[in-house]
Amino acid sequence: MKRLLVAVILLWGAVPSATAVSAAPAAPDFGYTAAGWVGTWASSPAAGVAGTENGYPNFSIRNIVHTSAGGREVRVRLSNAFGRTPVLFGHVTVAVAAGPDTPQAVPGTMRTLTFGGDREVTVPAGADILSDGAALNVPRDGDLLVTTYTPTPSGPVTHHPLAMQNSYFTRDGDKAADESATAFPERTAVWHYVSGVDVKAPGLRGSVVALGDSITDGAASTWGGNLRWPDQLADKINRDLGVLNAGISGNRLLLDGGGYGVNALARLDRDVLNQSGVRTAIVFEGINDIQQTPHQTDPNKIISALKQIATRAHDQGLRVLGATITPWKGWRSYTPELEGTRQAVNQFIRTSRLFDGYIDFDAVIRDPADPQRMKAEYDSGDHLHPGDKGFTAMANAVPLHKLR
Numbered sequence: 001m002k003r004l005l006v007a008v009i010l011l012w013g014a015v016p017s018a019t020a021v022s023a024a025p026a027a028p029d030f031g032y033t034a035a036g037w038v039g040t041w042a043s044s045p046a047a048g049v050a051g052t053e054n055g056y057p058n059f060s061i062r063n064i065v066h067t068s069a070g071g072r073e074v075r076v077r078l079s080n081a082f083g084r085t086p087v088l089f090g091h092v093t094v095a096v097a098a099g100p101d102t103p104q105a106v107p108g109t110m111r112t113l114t115f116g117g118d119r120e121v122t123v124p125a126g127a128d129i130l131s132d133g134a135a136l137n138v139p140r141d142g143d144l145l146v147t148t149y150t151p152t153p154s155g156p157v158t159h160h161p162l163a164m165q166n167s168y169f170t171r172d173g174d175k176a177a178d179e180s181a182t183a184f185p186e187r188t189a190v191w192h193y194v195s196g197v198d199v200k201a202p203g204l205r206g207s208v209v210a211l212g213d214s215i216t217d218g219a220a221s222t223w224g225g226n227l228r229w230p231d232q233l234a235d236k237i238n239r240d241l242g243v244l245n246a247g248i249s250g251n252r253l254l255l256d257g258g259g260y261g262v263n264a265l266a267r268l269d270r271d272v273l274n275q276s277g278v279r280t281a282i283v284f285e286g287i288n289d290i291q292q293t294p295h296q297t298d299p300n301k302i303i304s305a306l307k308q309i310a311t312r313a314h315d316q317g318l319r320v321l322g323a324t325i326t327p328w329k330g331w332r333s334y335t336p337e338l339e340g341t342r343q344a345v346n347q348f349i350r351t352s353r354l355f356d357g358y359i360d361f362d363a364v365i366r367d368p369a370d371p372q373r374m375k376a377e378y379d380s381g382d383h384l385h386p387g388d389k390g391f392t393a394m395a396n397a398v399p400l401h402k403l404r
Contacts, residue, residue: 038277039207040067041197042244046260048082048156055154060175062103062147068234069242070140071199079195080123085155091176097143103168104181147176160191165224198276206279207242216247220380232395246271252288253305284323299344322355324362329372330383357402364397
């Protein structure tokens with residue numbers, strides 16, 4: 001049986017930018033969503049786990065996910081987006097974690113989820129599924145345990161490879177309702193199957209989705225610290241808005257990139273437009289189109305993709321904020337010609353009335369003495385990905401009034 005512990009591959013992801021302001025028609029105030037469901041956590045499915053043609057029969061996988069907004073009722077989204085055969089979920093549970101980085105559940109919080117009233121559910125290849133709601137006091141800025149038991153062989157296991165935190169599993173059958181940490185002796189560095197968590201609570205106005213690459217995904221942030229820039233943004237607004245992370249390391253606008261994730265245009269519906277209660281999208285993509293091979297040197301092609309994303313989001317009634325691409329001088333593929341492409345795209349983001357506002361991440365984290373380079377205190381060390389302090393600066397640059 002293949003081991004579940006999957007090595008995290010840091011894909012060369014993009015890093016768009018932050019600051020604020022640009023005028024375009026204001027999006028409508030949706031208030032409390034009609035169905036009441038608001039996304040509190042999300043992770044974009046990126047690929048099937050290599051070597052899992054048989055799936056994970058008899059495995060129970062306890063995913064640890066970190067909430068933004070809290071609620072009184074919860075439901076979970078499971079994904080078989082990259083599967084090639086149906087997958088049977090024999091038992092799925094959700095519980096409040098007893099602490100950070102532990103599969104131990106708070107006693108009395110374990111809930112068995114149903115799907116149309118049934119405990120078992122089969123998800124077709126390529127599909128996602130939502131559970132029924134379950135009463136649970138979901139903490140704001142806290143950890144939940146989402147556990148899946150798959151009793152039979154299936155196919156490639158859909159996962160998100162850059163979790164930046166631990167989850168846990170066992171090969172010993174159905175342990176989904178077990179509250180103890182000892183039931184889950186093995187560790188994994190990715191999220192399997194689970195792609196979203198929604199909550200209901202009075203006063204929640206909706207969710208904000210950050211569409212991006214490895215910088216949004218949290219590459220180079222502190223492991224287990226929940227210090228990605230969307231996490232830190234959530235800390236500022238999680239009393240009335242959820243924040244959903246739709247970053248995939250290596251993601252591109254125009255091509256499937258880095259070995260993980262389809263291009264941003266292809267995944268827009270699933271990862272952004274169909275999220276529960278979404279009212280605002282932050283679009284922070286483009287550096288991988290520029291820096292990855294084959295390099296996209298024509299800024300107009302990148303701009304065309306950004307226009308498509310904004311138009312499709314506006315058609316769904318969303319507010320859209322564009323984010324400038326962050327500095328990358330010193331990264332291995334940097335050239336003056338490619339830098340010119342970045343500058344042209346950023347000029348469009350700052351001046352176009354296509355967006356309802358922009359976030360000038362570039363201006364926020366660049367070195368004033370060398371504007372093509374990231375400020376040293378914000379640089380993780382590879383000159384492309386910010387570290388924790390850079391993510392803090394980015395989160396601080398998001399205009400909160402543009403999100404509500």
